[in-house]
Amino acid sequence: MTITGNQFDVDTLESVDRAHIIHPYLPSSVTERVIMTGGDGCSLTDAQGREYLDATGGLWLAQIGHGREEIAEVAAKQIKTLEYFTSFWEFSNDKAIALADRLVSISPDHINQVYFTSGGSEGNEAAIKMARYYHYRNGDTSRNWILARRNAYHGIGYGGGSATGFDVYHNGFGPMMPNVRHLTPAWPYRSELFNGQDPTDFLINELEETIASIGAENIAAMVGEPIMGVGGMLVPPMDYWPRVQEVLHKNGILMIFDEVVTAYGRVGEWFAAQYFNVQPDIIVTAKGITSGYIPLGAVLTTDKVGNALQSDFGFPMGYTYNGHPTAAAVALANLDIIEREGLLERAKTIGAYLHEGLKTLLDLEIVGEVRYVAMMHAVELVSDRETRAPLPMLQPMLPDVIRRETGVIVRDCGHNLVLSPPLIMTEAEADRAVEAMRSVLVRTGKDGVIS
Numbered sequence: 001m002t003i004t005g006n007q008f009d010v011d012t013l014e015s016v017d018r019a020h021i022i023h024p025y026l027p028s029s030v031t032e033r034v035i036m037t038g039g040d041g042c043s044l045t046d047a048q049g050r051e052y053l054d055a056t057g058g059l060w061l062a063q064i065g066h067g068r069e070e071i072a073e074v075a076a077k078q079i080k081t082l083e084y085f086t087s088f089w090e091f092s093n094d095k096a097i098a099l100a101d102r103l104v105s106i107s108p109d110h111i112n113q114v115y116f117t118s119g120g121s122e123g124n125e126a127a128i129k130m131a132r133y134y135h136y137r138n139g140d141t142s143r144n145w146i147l148a149r150r151n152a153y154h155g156i157g158y159g160g161g162s163a164t165g166f167d168v169y170h171n172g173f174g175p176m177m178p179n180v181r182h183l184t185p186a187w188p189y190r191s192e193l194f195n196g197q198d199p200t201d202f203l204i205n206e207l208e209e210t211i212a213s214i215g216a217e218n219i220a221a222m223v224g225e226p227i228m229g230v231g232g233m234l235v236p237p238m239d240y241w242p243r244v245q246e247v248l249h250k251n252g253i254l255m256i257f258d259e260v261v262t263a264y265g266r267v268g269e270w271f272a273a274q275y276f277n278v279q280p281d282i283i284v285t286a287k288g289i290t291s292g293y294i295p296l297g298a299v300l301t302t303d304k305v306g307n308a309l310q311s312d313f314g315f316p317m318g319y320t321y322n323g324h325p326t327a328a329a330v331a332l333a334n335l336d337i338i339e340r341e342g343l344l345e346r347a348k349t350i351g352a353y354l355h356e357g358l359k360t361l362l363d364l365e366i367v368g369e370v371r372y373v374a375m376m377h378a379v380e381l382v383s384d385r386e387t388r389a390p391l392p393m394l395q396p397m398l399p400d401v402i403r404r405e406t407g408v409i410v411r412d413c414g415h416n417l418v419l420s421p422p423l424i425m426t427e428a429e430a431d432r433a434v435e436a437m438r439s440v441l442v443r444t445g446k447d448g449v450i451s
């Protein structure tokens, strides 16, 4: 079936979608489609005219909210001026240069170089290659192991996807990239992971033992999300990253922070590296850099790493869209809005407000823990508060029921419900999200069945 023009009726949209679009992660049993046609602030509208509250920022982004005319104008102007040219070799463009300068100025002091991508998975592929190549250029040719963690999500490329710590992303796609070791995630609520020890002590000990068994001279980098997102919004103890950094430095291993979710305001700072007061060698970013208005990512690094990559005949890895001028112009306008509207501060205040609301859900037996950092929130669901046994997540899934009944879009990550709304969310919208979740959770049994 071919559709021309913009006048599609809802049934046609749905049937063409079912026939022709491969959706990630959509079980074959699900025939429902929610076809978005508009967005404004934290609101979305679908083809049937139904309104939604976007409490997930799409997939952890939409910092400045949907439908900003200012961004549309910047993109249109840039497309009329120079829509695209390559950044390979000696070529560059004024917008990519201005954006690199801006990123260096808002990032931690030790960061001084930028490698552009079009998204988070590309960024993690680049970061892993950068780490290996940095050592190679320094003559450390055996340093190719990558340390990662279970529950981690580093995108779906082969390098980043191998560092990702979930079997579902590996099974059937193998063989995955060799020389990756997964460690225990920093998930303090799951104290059973730590053999009764202080979580950080346990994790540092495990890290040191792992390095000793592989041999520091064989390890290129450790990659980690400062706060795990897809893994269930897992917040490590404040001493975790500084102590990890110390061990890695001591052993000549690079530290890669995957800040695809956390950068550009979501944790109330430009970067989570600033929140945890650490100096990663490489910081992978995407999503919030443009609030999703156009695909873009940026891998940030130090002069030490960047200069090694650029020595001799240069860094032999480039994407067609490196330094895309239209994406860079949009990113600059997006960062302007974050700055002008004080959205880093807003993330902290509205985040604290939303957390107060979510905390009231602790009166429900199935809510085990409610945690947050600024505008990353999780409600961990359990079938037994004593044992902390995870609540079974059954069909129909809780987020689907919440959306159908209330129009509020939240997401499940394992047995956690997570929220990562636009940073411009209002108090009234935060209240609506909490009420929507309560209205369904209150009818959810310890067996996961919704009555």
Ligand SMILES: Cc1ncc(COP(=O)(O)O)c(C=O)c1O
Pocket (backbone or CB within 6 Å): 059, 060, 118, 119, 120, 121, 122, 124, 153, 154, 155, 156, 225, 229, 230, 258, 259, 260, 261, 286, 287
């Ligand atoms: C921490 C993290 N890294 C990488 C990615 C992959 O980014 P992308 O989907 O833009 O490839 C994601 C996506 O959610 C992410 O959460």
